[in-house]
Amino acid sequence: MSQIKISRRQFLKRAGLLFAMSQLPACKPRPEEIIPYVKMPERLVPGNPKFYATAMTLRGIARGVLAESHMGRPTRLEGNPQHPESLGAIDPVSQAEIYTFYNPARSKGGLEKGKEIVRERQIQIIKTLAASLPERQGEGFRILMESSASPSLEAEVRKLLRALPRTVVHRFDPVSRDPVYEATARAFGQELQPVYDFTRPSFILSVSGDFLGDMPGALRYSRDYTEQRRRSSYATRLYSIECVWTLTGAHADKRLPVHPDQILPALLYILYRAGLHAEVPVPAESALRGFCDETAGGLKLAGAGGLIIAGEMEDPALQALCHVANSRLGSTAVRYISPVEVLRGETRSINELVEAMRDGSVRTLLVLDSNPVYTAPSDLAFEEAFLRVPDRIHYGLFRDETAARSTVHLPAAHNLEAWGDGKAYDGTVSIVQPLIQPLFDSVSPLELFSLLNSEAKSGYELVRDYWRYKAGGEFEKWWRKSLEDGIISGTASQSSSAAPVMNPDEVVAASQAPFNASSFTLVLCPDHRIWDGRYAENPWLQELPEPFTKLVWDTALFMSQKTADSLQVQHGDQVEIRQRGRMTQAAVFVLPGIADGTGFMTLGYGRPLLMQSKAAPSFNAYLLRTSSEPWVLRGVELAGRGAPYEFVSTQNHFNMQGRDIIHVVKGEDKTGRRLEQSKDPSISLYPPQPQEPYEWGMVIDLSSCIGCGSCVMACQAENNIVSVGKDQVGRSREMHWLRIASYFKGSEQNPQVYFQPIPCMHCETAPCEVVCPVAATSHSVEGLNEQIYNRCVGTRYCSNNCPYKVRRFNFYNYVDGDTEILKMFRNPDVTVRARGVMEKCTYCVQRINEARIRAQRENRRIREEEVRTACQQACPTGAIVFGNIMDRESEVAKARKNPRNYSLLAGLNTRPRTTYLAYVSPIGEES
């Protein structure tokens, strides 16, 4: 062995050099583009957020939001009180858009044949394409896009089509609203969109019509429905007939799960009994008959106050029937407007695109913000046809399956960084204004079309130009007001006066096929959280518990126990699902309340995700889906029982075990069961807490909670709560401060579901406080149970002694402190918690303190509307009331005097500040 000859000096020199070199990587500039203030803008005070109205789009339809911006960075989204759908509320998906915007998995730049390209090259590619198109009038150029309700985009696309008459635009939505328009076309002879008014009906029949869940307008519908219910002292009735669980069904006074093939006969029978059309056969099952008779009676009695609402994915004939029936009832609760989606007439289907791709007539395909390789119906063999296209350009937020198979990928701009516009469910237009310069090298869809039109205008110019023409008059003033309000006033669509042209007896005649429930039927649904899979990269949504099973990061093959028995499978069995030569895998999840002979799966899972660290493999329902049978798959077979599958849920027990948890009363004036309510609330070993001018409290109305999860998401966004990933949730370590407990009660076949949001109870005599050895959790004079993170040593004793188990512990260093971009949207008013400390709901103490500072500066008391917790603010139904209980006029003080008010686990004498209003079930049983 040769000796290394090196002197001491040489050694030190080299060691020094090595050390210096090891520090070099730290000198690299940050990869993201951030914009520092060179001059402080006027009126921008560090620490004081600004709010801008903009809109998020879901299924192409805009929902108005206010974006909170700290020092020029959007940090959180909340509802826009002026927007007709939001009215200040917001859904979970829109809230999670903030994560999508900053998602580290987002595409940060273009790709050309797999190689990274700079922005200039991206523009050049589009310009070259644009220059080559006019020669052949756009022959061979096709665009595949999703439905959109953006008027300015419509104008740009029209302009393109005018210039290039041979270019074809195809439209494909995995969750399409086409059946809605087919139905109205059948019923009224023209494509119309129903808009409901839930302040009117006194009797509602929902036929899988999830107006509290995924229907466009659901936020508004939920608010109107629950408010009307409260106003009418719970005299309105909601009956629901459906094959799977919807939030609407869960909230219904009476729900009946039936096989999808039984829904139409049942509806026909109901309508016949209500005297709305000719006689049809009587359903054989007595439960179904009883339900139908009762419903028919209710509809008849309600007359113009009746409403039948069908699900948007239902058979168009069924939907058309509902429209005709509403018209015959003279229902005042529904009106019809022209479709809010644009370009419906100018676009063709994906089937035609695939055909064209296959016969080689497509030279260039631009896939706009969608992922057809994953979502296209499996019978089309989209991928194979797609690969025949020589130039495949994908424009999208993520480098997904379609991006991977494209020759060029262009990163898309998010709504928070691009100008645009969009119509709400009722046609009201919102201008989408960006809050920040694009984070990455992206262009907006409008700019993309402008480039294709060889104009290269900015998104700002395009939107303004479009609306300048529309607005007329004093444009700048109009523009400013529209941006400030977040809506363009007076743009709501006019109601159509079209009268039904369909004779329901046609449907009656066509539906005489006998019902055959012998084979297993699989129903596919969009997912409550990741929708059609487009939000699969969003850990906030992936970890938002599914309302009924509390599953996270996953879907399953849900079915009832009886169905499972008849198919000889058990909960957790991994099976192969086969139908007509198509096959996918799934694990069986036994869930009560699903029609026998039916199972369901949600779309969007089973994709290889870019964010791999937190996710795990799941099941892909798209593999079974065909263009002719997108939702209901009949004659499905299960085969091959594999190894048991571990489901990961945030809740494992859905039975109340006979405990006094949810109080149910028949009427608003009734008191709940108070068996365990302490007789003398003054019994305590400790002196009473002093009463200050402000004593905070919260009341949650179980009767208004629809279990949508908006509050959970709002809490997560407001309080910097981390998503911990499937593995950690599987170890019961989810971090949500607010959970919605779900309980099933009653028969396995058709149980009642109760949702109970559980934040910290802020007990007056908090059991957590006395057991903490370092006083890291203590009581404020205003009644808050406070957690002092930097004092916490992590004994976890507080959590053990909390009977509500609302405390969450940082078992690991969950917070990602390394990814710079994730730091950008944390709420600067809320501490980021590190490893080893306990955390929990604070009643959004940062908001209370902000209001206090403001009030003190103005030398006045805090006004009631000034302090609203994040959960309260997001709730579409106003189920959460928060405020000062010392102020007798406050809503929360009034709610606490409501006879329905009760404390959870009152027998423990914890005296919670968070109380519940008993669930009102006018036709159910009290408990």
Add this chain to the structure above:
Amino acid sequence: MKNDPAVREASQRVYDIVLRHYGNRAWWAGFLISSFFLLVLLVALTVLFWWGVGIWGINIPVAWGFAIVNFVWWIGIGHAGTFISAVLYLCNQNWRNSINRLSEAMTLFAVTCAGMFPVIHLGRFWRVYWLAPYPNTMEVWPQFRSPLIWDEFAVGTYFTVSILFWYLGLVPDLAALRDTAPKRLQKIFYGVLSFGWSGSSLQWARFQAAYGILAGLATPLVVSVHSIVSTDFAAAQVPGWHNALFPPYFVAGAIFSGFAMVLTFAIPLRKFFHLEALITPDHMDKMAKVMLATGLIVAYGYIMEGFMAWYSGSQEEWQLLRFRFTGPYAVVSWLVMICNVIIPQALWLPRVRKSPLLLFILSLVINLGMWLERFVIIVTALSKDFLPSSWALFYPTFWDIATLIGSLGLFSWLFFLFIRFFPMISVHEVKKEYAEA
């Protein structure tokens, strides 16, 4: 019996183990095995400190798992030492002299192992000093209402008194070692440690007085420490914890398991170092009787726990009881019954009480049973409390088990060091006993 050569020989052997490394091979074997498990502990702790308590199976709702189970179990084991050395001393039970040194050492090491767990189980263990009442710029005291603070004082006092008591008893033997040590280094070592003990009558009188006082101080600790540890649970309102029975039940259980642990160590030591003359079947018989008695108290505790679950009319308590014996942890609960109630009934038979082999097996069974009992109390109660929506089960991870095994390693490692450097039997007391006899 006064000049029983066997006793004299055995006493000499106790010194020889220390001074002339008698039985060196057995010792090395034991020491190396313990060292390996100590290494396991060190690895487990390194991983723990690096990643956090998430490496264990704990969760919300079961926020306490193996660490606290181990803590309670080790504390319990320590109790036998104090019981033997202090309570039996005050009761003039001279048979204790053969085993008190061993059991006192066991107390110290068990409390050391026990004391480690509440520290390492903290989410931020580096802030453990915040539990101590010390003047600080934050002007914050610990929260004296918390049973964990009571624990800290109870265990701290216990450790202090135990170490004093143990050391005081050692002094005459250390002096004897000094006097007979063949090597100079040993003479210096034991000379320093024996504080100039000369064995004068005056010193003996002082010694007896001090020893008596310490025994008097230690006696209430036998009752208080585990009572206070039990308030960690009894003072909380978790169903299955909130129970006034816990203090006496825990104390009885502690002595039960402690005696079992003494036997677990004494029986092999007696065999390998040929100390049969000092630790006689008679000693084992008496210890077995104590185990039988305390075992019956523990069994009574189980019955009362079940009775109160029913009698209280509390739905949560009753459902928890059924969950314990029919749920996913049923195997553990039934094992507790078998190990702690059914098998110990064999101790009624004198033949079993005098058979070292059977007693050794039985002591292992009881140790296991008592560990499982703590597991049942802590884990099952937490996994099924008030609101079904928050229920979840605890599954131990590899690191949970490694830490438990590692703590056994630490215990036996300390123990082997002890028998190498200190006389494992209180020779002066044994001699006195025989002299008086």
